[in-house]
Amino acid sequence: MYAPTAKESSPQENLTDSRRQLFEISDTCIRFIGEASLKAAMFQIDFDTLVEQVKLQTRLDAWCDQLHELIDRMQAAGNPAKRDALNLLLIHYKVIYIWMRVCTTAGESATDSYYTDFEELVHYAEQITKPGVGMATPQPLSFDMQILGPLYYTALKCRHPAIRRRALEMLQLAPRREGLWNGHYAYVTAKRVIELEERHLNGQELPDETSRLHGLPLPDDTSRIYNLGKVPFGFRKFNHSIVPSPAYPGTLEAVFQTKPWGLLGEWQNFTEYIKL
Structure with missing residues (x-):
């Protein structure tokens, strides 16, 4: 099993050190x-993949334990951690925590086991974006917040109607641009995904597996972060393509994939033009 190195097992010195370790x-x-x-997606998960998954989960959990030890030391020294900085760390920890645990499962409903973690993620984000803390309206630019990716993931992947809508609401409140992320593209895309998945429901039920949109539909390439060394939420495009449409100005051309005949069935692709 996973054995931490001396560097990894050493106490975190401060929140900056915690952030560096988490990003690594x-x-x-x-x-x-x-x-x-x-x-x-191809039902080809093998034993070695599961072993590596457990190793990385253990490493991530060890980081979280060390963070709480750091918080206790800072509190005892009369220098409590800055709340926004801590919330940002916990937001990113939670999204990686969830994603790591469901990535070896083909079904989109695997995230149902993590409603509590999604709720905590959204709660941490609300402490940063809630009105009255300078984020009542979308901000024009921010390179430091780095919450769009986790909120976007939550809105897309969490089936709980209330939690995913809280994440969607905060996508509106979050910075308009966050580094290379376009917040408005993320918002309108997530909003449309929810509409499509829940179009036959009454607002309280959960979308079933056959209605889920697979993969991670992302805004256009210029709205993505690629520098994994600095930003832990720089993910790939997987099974979707979303780009501004030259044929229909003012829209995003989105190609979605579903499996309406079950996980072993054929893919069904369809294209939509999402109004900006």
Whole structure:
């Protein structure tokens, strides 16, 4: 099983050190998720993949334990952690925590086991984006917040109607641009995914597996973050394509994939033009 190195097992010095360590772990996790997700979609997950998954989960959990030890030390020293900085760390920890645990499963409903974690992620984000803290309206630019990716993932992948709508609401409140992310593209895409998945429901039920949109539909290439060393939520495009449409100005051309005949059935593709 996984054995931490001396560097990894040493106490975190401060929140900056915690952030650096989390980003290093997240980089490795995201690369694994990309490979494992493709295997899962083809039902080719093997024993070695599961072993590596457990190793990375253990490494991530060890980071979280060390973070709480750091928080206790800072509190005892009369220098409590800055709340926004801590919330940002926990937001990114939670999204990687969930994603790592479902990436070896083909079914989109695997995330149902993590409603509590999604709720915590959204709660941490609300502490940053809630009105009255300078984020009541979308901000024009931010390179530091880095919450669009986790909120986008939550809105797409969490089937709980209330939680995913809280994430969607915060996508509106989050910065208009976050590094290379386009917040408005993320918002309108997530909003349309929810509409499609829940179009036959009454607002309280959960969308079934056959109505789920697979993969991670992303905004156009210029709205994605590629530098995994700095941002832990730089994921790949998987099975979707979303780009501004030259044929229909003012829209995003989105190609979605579903499996309406079950996980072993054929893919069904369809294209939509999402109004910006």
